[in-house]
Amino acid sequence: FKACPVVTVTVVWIQSIVLWTFFRGILKKDSSFAASKRDETTQKHNFICSLIDGITFDRIRTFSGLYFPAALSLASDFWRMGLIGAVAATLGEREVGLFNASYRILWITLIFVGAISSASGVKIGLRLGRGHSLAAKQAGLVGISLVLVCLFILAMLVYNNTRMFGRIFTNDESYLALFEECKMPFTATLFCMNLAVGIEAIPISMGRTGSVFYCGLVASWLGQVPGVLLL
DSSP: HHHHHHHHHHHHHHHHHHHHHHHHHHHHHHHHHHHHHGGGHHHHHHHHHHTTTTTOOOHHHHHHHHHHHHHHHHHHHHHHHHHHHHHHHHHHHEEEEEEHHHHHHHHHHHHHHHHHHHHHHHHHHHHHHOHHHHHHHHHHHHHHHHHHHHHHHHHHHHTTTHHHHTTTTTTOHHHHHHHHHTTTHHHHHHHHHHHHHHHHHHHHHHOOOHHHHHHHHHHHHIIHHHHHHOE
């Protein structure tokens, strides 16, 4: 895990450079920006104008209405899992270690499901933007179907190779025995939580981030967290 900071920082910088290069390529294709190359002063003026052109209070308000519920929903998920981890810590050292390792496995599987749901969300948004509601519905059904297939494969892999996944984090047989003992509830959690992420892509692509936030808030803090505290 010593490589994690280096890898993360490197990937973020590479992503930033790629996005900036892509952004500059779009600006160069713009006729007003290309014409401004003749005069450096005009170039700087047009560059700034191209950045702030179209920014209005109504658009900021619309963007905020989409962004903040989505950001708070993600933050709520982290806070929820942090609290559950604190509860696991009260059970013992092995239990909190098992929780942390299981949480990482959930994130590993979420990479695959998140990629599919993000792609289907883009497709739904594009087709809704063109006014093709039936095509958007089809994209949603295809996306959910692919998520289900992917989840079935991942769940079977994790269920049948629990010890192998556990060895990613430890070779201690006592921890691996705990992994083996709770493989059924863990696999069920993996399937349901990732399926929820896949389903959320549909309302999010429709601009219903507020609905996703409130549903997640109720399910997390009135359902999952109280259930963990009681059990």
